[in-house]
Amino acid sequence: MLSIINLKFLNSAQSFILFFLLILLLLVLIVSFSLGSYSFPVLSILMGNTSAIEATIFTEIRVPRVILAAIVGASLSVSGACLQGLFRNPLADPGLIGVSAGAALGASTIIVFGSSLTSAFIFSTFLLPLSACLGSGLVILMLFLLTRGFGHQGVTYMLLVGIAVNAIASVGIGILTFISSDSELRSLTFWTMGSFGGITWSLLIPALIIIFISFLFLLPILRNLDILQLGESEAKRLGVNVKSLKYRIIFASAASVGASVSLSGMIGFVGLVVPHLLRLLSGVNHTYVVIGSALLGSSLMVFADLLSRLLIQPAELPVGLITSAIGSPFFLWLIFRINKI
Amino acid sequence: MTKNFRLILILFFLIFLNPIYVNSCDRAYNPSKITVAGGSITEILYFLEEQSKIVAVDLTSNFPEETKKFPSIGYVRNLSAEGVLSLKPTLVIGEDDMGPPDVVNQIKKTGIDIIILKEEHSSEGIIDKIKCVGEIIGEREKTIDIINNKIMPIKIELDNLSKNLKNQNIKVMFILTMDSGSPIIGGKDTSADGFIKMIGARNAFDSFEGWKPVGTESIIDAAPDIILISNRGAHSYKNLENMHNHPTVKYTPAAINRNIIALDGMQMLGFGPRTIETALYLSKKFQMIENN
Numbered sequence: 001m002l003s004i005i006n007l008k009f010l011n012s013a014q015s016f017i018l019f020f021l022l023i024l025l026l027l028v029l030i031v032s033f034s035l036g037s038y039s040f041p042v043l044s045i046l047m048g049n050t051s052a053i054e055a056t057i058f059t060e061i062r063v064p065r066v067i068l069a070a071i072v073g074a075s076l077s078v079s080g081a082c083l084q085g086l087f088r089n090p091l092a093d094p095g096l097i098g099v100s101a102g103a104a105l106g107a108s109t110i111i112v113f114g115s116s117l118t119s120a121f122i123f124s125t126f127l128l129p130l131s132a133c134l135g136s137g138l139v140i141l142m143l144f145l146l147t148r149g150f151g152h153q154g155v156t157y158m159l160l161v162g163i164a165v166n167a168i169a170s171v172g173i174g175i176l177t178f179i180s181s182d183s184e185l186r187s188l189t190f191w192t193m194g195s196f197g198g199i200t201w202s203l204l205i206p207a208l209i210i211i212f213i214s215f216l217f218l219l220p221i222l223r224n225l226d227i228l229q230l231g232e233s234e235a236k237r238l239g240v241n242v243k244s245l246k247y248r249i250i251f252a253s254a255a256s257v258g259a260s261v262s263l264s265g266m267i268g269f270v271g272l273v274v275p276h277l278l279r280l281l282s283g284v285n286h287t288y289v290v291i292g293s294a295l296l297g298s299s300l301m302v303f304a305d306l307l308s309r310l311l312i313q314p315a316e317l318p319v320g321l322i323t324s325a326i327g328s329p330f331f332l333w334l335i336f337r338i339n340k341i
Numbered sequence: 342m343t344k345n346f347r348l349i350l351i352l353f354f355l356i357f358l359n360p361i362y363v364n365s366c367d368r369a370y371n372p373s374k375i376t377v378a379g380g381s382i383t384e385i386l387y388f389l390e391e392q393s394k395i396v397a398v399d400l401t402s403n404f405p406e407e408t409k410k411f412p413s414i415g416y417v418r419n420l421s422a423e424g425v426l427s428l429k430p431t432l433v434i435g436e437d438d439m440g441p442p443d444v445v446n447q448i449k450k451t452g453i454d455i456i457i458l459k460e461e462h463s464s465e466g467i468i469d470k471i472k473c474v475g476e477i478i479g480e481r482e483k484t485i486d487i488i489n490n491k492i493m494p495i496k497i498e499l500d501n502l503s504k505n506l507k508n509q510n511i512k513v514m515f516i517l518t519m520d521s522g523s524p525i526i527g528g529k530d531t532s533a534d535g536f537i538k539m540i541g542a543r544n545a546f547d548s549f550e551g552w553k554p555v556g557t558e559s560i561i562d563a564a565p566d567i568i569l570i571s572n573r574g575a576h577s578y579k580n581l582e583n584m585h586n587h588p589t590v591k592y593t594p595a596a597i598n599r600n601i602i603a604l605d606g607m608q609m610l611g612f613g614p615r616t617i618e619t620a621l622y623l624s625k626k627f628q629m630i631e632n633n
Contacts, residue, residue: 038558053561056592061557111520128520183518183525183573183606190521190554197523197556200588265522314559315549316523 009223014288017281021295025070028299032066032306033058037313064204065196066302069319072196072260073270073301075211077293079253080271081278082218085225085286086249087159093272094257097162097250098139100268101169103261104192106135108176111187129203132262139165140254193318194267196305203263210259214252218290221245225286267320270297273331280334300327366473368481369454371431375478378417378425379436381613382458383408385474388491388614389484397428401436404607404615422447434477436460462535464496464617471614492614495621502624503541511627512545513537514565514595518574523554524589532610533569539620542567542627557589567627568595571606600630 010018034042040054076094083092094100110131142165147158177188224245228235236242257271278292304322311317376397377383383402386392392407399417402408414424418440425433425448433455439445448455456477458470468488475484502508515533517525527533528549537544545565546555568590575584581603585596595601602623608615 036558037556038562053592057558057561060588061561065557114520181573183571184520186525186552187518187520190523190525195522195554197554198519198587198589199522309556309558312549312553314546314555314563315526315528315553316556316559318554 009226009285009287011283011285013282014285014292017278018288018292018295021292021299025295025299025302028302028306029066029070032069032302033062035306035310036062037309060200064199064201065305067208068199068204068263069196069301069305070298071208071211072264072267073274073297073299074294075214075256075260075297076267076271076301077274077297078215078218078290079257081275081286081290081293082225082249083253084275085228085289086246088229089159090276091272092159093268094253095166095268095271096159097143097254098165098169099136099254099257100261100266101166101173102136102139103132103258104135104266105169105172105176106131106133106138107191107262107265108173108188109135111191112176112180112184126203129207129262133258135169136254136258136261139169140250140258143250190318191265192320194265194320194323195308195316195318196264197316199263207259207263211256214256215294217248217252221248222286222290225249225290226284229284265320267301267323269320269324269327270300273327274300277331277334365456366476368479369432369456369477371454372478374429374431376414376425376428376430376433377402377435378414378420378433378439379458380404380417380607381470381611381616382434382436382474384607384611384613384615385471386478388471389475389478389480389487391478391480394478396430397425401607401611404605404611404613420444422451426451426453432456432477434458434474460612462532462539462612464499464539464620466535467612467614467617468492468496470612492617495617499539499541499617499621499624502621502628503539505541505628508541508624508627508631509543511542511567511631512563512565513540513542513567513569514545514560514563514593516568516570516574516590517552519570519587519589521554523556524560525552526555526560527552532612535612536609536616536620537569539617540624540627542624560589561592565593565595566598566600567630568593568601569609569623570601570603571609572603573606575603598630602626 038057040050042058044050045055045058079094080092083094083097084090107128110128114127143158143161146161177185180188224235224240227238227240228242228245232242274297275289275293278289278296282288300323304319304326307322308317308319373394374396375386375394377386377395378399380401380403383395383398384404386395387405395411397414398408398411399414399420401417412428414420417436418438420439422444431454433448433453435455435457437457437460439457445455445457458473460466461469471488471492472484475481515527515537517527526546527544528551529544529547530550531552534544534547545563575581581601584601584603585591585599590596590601604619608619610616
């Protein structure tokens, strides 16, 4: 995998930060694997002397959940970083091109109309994630058609179309909210605040594969993204295939975010802020920002999910609430600190 | 003179102080055309065979099936003043979640008789509610007769069963819906908690208040013996068979012993006459489960 990332573009400070983030992620993962509302010593699981129920909780419930949190965190942050680079706009995030709204529309449809649809399906556990994926896919297709292959009149135009498509999806969600019953409304509300509960291996593995493949598509183009910062026409003259860059970033982001959001619900903030944190720490080089976003995004998400599971147990706090609660004050602090220097 | 003065005083309170929770069971001035906001109240009017007085109902009034023939004033928590008044009712009876408060105040200001009933999640609460509705519509004697003949025998049987200490050991988990990742479960001070207590069993999650999402590990940790879910909540799982195998509940004693029970939501949590019957039915069922 290292052959497709060019690490020579990293300076020593950036390499150090990435190394530190990797250690941080490993630590957070270890803590997250060992703590949960059902408490038992994890070491005994690894040594194999434990009760069947504890082993099941560990392998079937806790491990997939922590892995999901990690890949969702990584995919939201990486897409955020790439989209901010592509649009050369610091406010871009996966929500902006409408992927999240499309997924939300798909999920809401199932939450509200599920009762009349499910009789035709047996694997109903898959229905909500599938519909969410379909929703985000449709939004991207719409964006593609409206901007004539993402190419028409540059990225600003596309940003505007993205906002419009977002608004259209919101209308759909609004209508569904209006006709939903009490319990459906509660489901909708909690879905839009995110949760990693109820995940199983059979749902996790397809998402894992999709997200991994999207990352493979993104990694070789990070240097080109640096060059794009000079402007689209300059980048073209310097030999960057801007069209293919757009395709790669948009399709990879859409696929990975669609896969994540369909399983976790809406988790805002992470995709926007994590790349900025890295830029504020040590420069705008995309090789560093994107890899760093993957590491920091997963650490933040795994940690937030840990808090979501433990803070008010046995109940759970929505994870989206926690990511914003711990992320935004830290982000503010960082902005003020940098300005002082 | 004093009578007029009292009337003026009452009007003054109704118009200017606008207390939302009126909770008086006094006979209404004219109970001939009633708009109902709350499923259990419609159910009670049918139970007292006074359905001819109803002119409109809200969306939560879905039992009996026949209520669909009435014009709908919308959802009980999101009413519009004109909609409620459009059928020219002489009396509006609402459940305590009737709202929004501003709309309730608007309706009050028009001078129409509006009564909001107190909600208490117990069999005594249900009986009080039926009595209250009976008094409001001016059918006190008839109501007491019906309660004595139809409800009291059920309550006495239920109370006897509830006293049985065995049921107290049964841990029940009430799931509202399972669509949003972690299932949303009824904690302390919810209607579900009251319903579980009516059955005479123990709520597996009385450590938090309100309806909250609960993680799989906590569910296994709490080890509920029985899971109650509304038909709507169970809708994603074509049948109960799929529900028993759902990863979030699969490892609970309830799923292992096939004790997941799905019933109509209003039948359990509406706190009308049906709730007390359902509580008795479940109480008997739990006793059988416990004995096996």
